[in-house]
Amino acid sequence: MSNHWSEYWRQGHTTSFGDALSGNYEGILQSVWEPTFSSLQTDFVAVDVGSGNGSVPLLLRESLSNSAKVGKVYGVDLAEVQLSENTKSENSTIEIELISNTACETLPFENESIDLYMSQFGFEYSSIESSLKEASRVLKRDGQFSIVFHHGNSMILNRNKKILRLIELPQASDLVEYLREIAIAMGSMTSANDIARIKQDPKCESIRVKINQAIKDLVNYDELSAQDSQLMMFIAQFFKEGIFWPLAKKQQFIEFIKLQMDTLKLRLTELVNASFDEDKLARFIGIFKQNLLEINEIKVLKNEQKEILGWYLDARKIENCEV
Numbered sequence: 001m002s003n004h005w006s007e008y009w010r011q012g013h014t015t016s017f018g019d020a021l022s023g024n025y026e027g028i029l030q031s032v033w034e035p036t037f038s039s040l041q042t043d044f045v046a047v048d049v050g051s052g053n054g055s056v057p058l059l060l061r062e063s064l065s066n067s068a069k070v071g072k073v074y075g076v077d078l079a080e081v082q083l084s085e086n087t088k089s090e091n092s093t094i095e096i097e098l099i100s101n102t103a104c105e106t107l108p109f110e111n112e113s114i115d116l117y118m119s120q121f122g123f124e125y126s127s128i129e130s131s132l133k134e135a136s137r138v139l140k141r142d143g144q145f146s147i148v149f150h151h152g153n154s155m156i157l158n159r160n161k162k163i164l165r166l167i168e169l170p171q172a173s174d175l176v177e178y179l180r181e182i183a184i185a186m187g188s189m190t191s192a193n194d195i196a197r198i199k200q201d202p203k204c205e206s207i208r209v210k211i212n213q214a215i216k217d218l219v220n221y222d223e224l225s226a227q228d229s230q231l232m233m234f235i236a237q238f239f240k241e242g243i244f245w246p247l248a249k250k251q252q253f254i255e256f257i258k259l260q261m262d263t264l265k266l267r268l269t270e271l272v273n274a275s276f277d278e279d280k281l282a283r284f285i286g287i288f289k290q291n292l293l294e295i296n297e298i299k300v301l302k303n304e305q306k307e308i309l310g311w312y313l314d315a316r317k318i319e320n321c322e323v
């Protein structure tokens, strides 16, 4: 089970882009799926692997909402995932079922039972050789294999590598440690008098100076990433909203910040390792034929500003071919 992803999906995000993308995918990361969705025949069965909280199944349902097509789309994820409340009860001819705690290396589907196997920023996190073999097993003959996956030089990777570098700095973990120290040093805080008291307190003052210095270092290092990491927002929340919280609540919040930073670090490290450069792509392409998959198209997806968003690969299951 993937605990850090479960923790992330429990917060109710629809995509893996967190607060940077409040709704579902849009732009090219939505439109790239349109031809695939519209070519599905009624009574189709589709599976989205590494589905998270169902962003791609939801795009599929929305895309076919005005058609009479009936179908089922499974979202499979190693983590604990769930459709958010506001997307659950819609009346639709397309049924979505998310299956948690399930690896795409061993799918719970019969041989040759799936019309469309897809993934957006999910497949590449798995053991790709086993997952490709498994995709081929479950796909019907002529079934479609279509994935969007991380490009090592995309704007997504470049931005997240910077955030990772920032939260790996000692100042980032020191900050959490200083919050722990100051929470204890402040003692009980109930009124403005306590604010005056801690300002006079040499211990609180020395920790406050260390906190300010760590913030300054991080912001000077990379202001945008410091904001993107949400660490600054958490610190501000601690001193604004949290200043009069009882010690136990302050400590709970600090543990929450620590968990957020640790899970972010894990997610971003996985992201970097999962991404594909051209050499890795070439090796990947090399194992399609032996899995009875014939590639139709590989392209780099770019946004309107011509920035790279990821790779797109489309293939079909064939009966047999020369290996």
Ligand SMILES: C[S@@+](CC[C@H](N)C(=O)[O-])C[C@H]1O[C@@H](n2cnc3c(N)ncnc32)[C@H](O)[C@@H]1O
Residues within 6 Å of the ligand: 002, 005, 006, 014, 015, 016, 017, 049, 050, 051, 052, 053, 055, 056, 076, 077, 078, 079, 102, 103, 104, 105, 119, 120, 121, 122, 123, 125, 126, 127
């Ligand atoms: C970056 S998220 C993408 C989620 C979603 N497709 C999206 O675009 O919002 C990657 C997901 O892949 C899942 N994952 C990682 N390894 C997996 C595996 N071997 N089998 C199934 N899911 C996996 C993670 O738990 C995580 O939810």
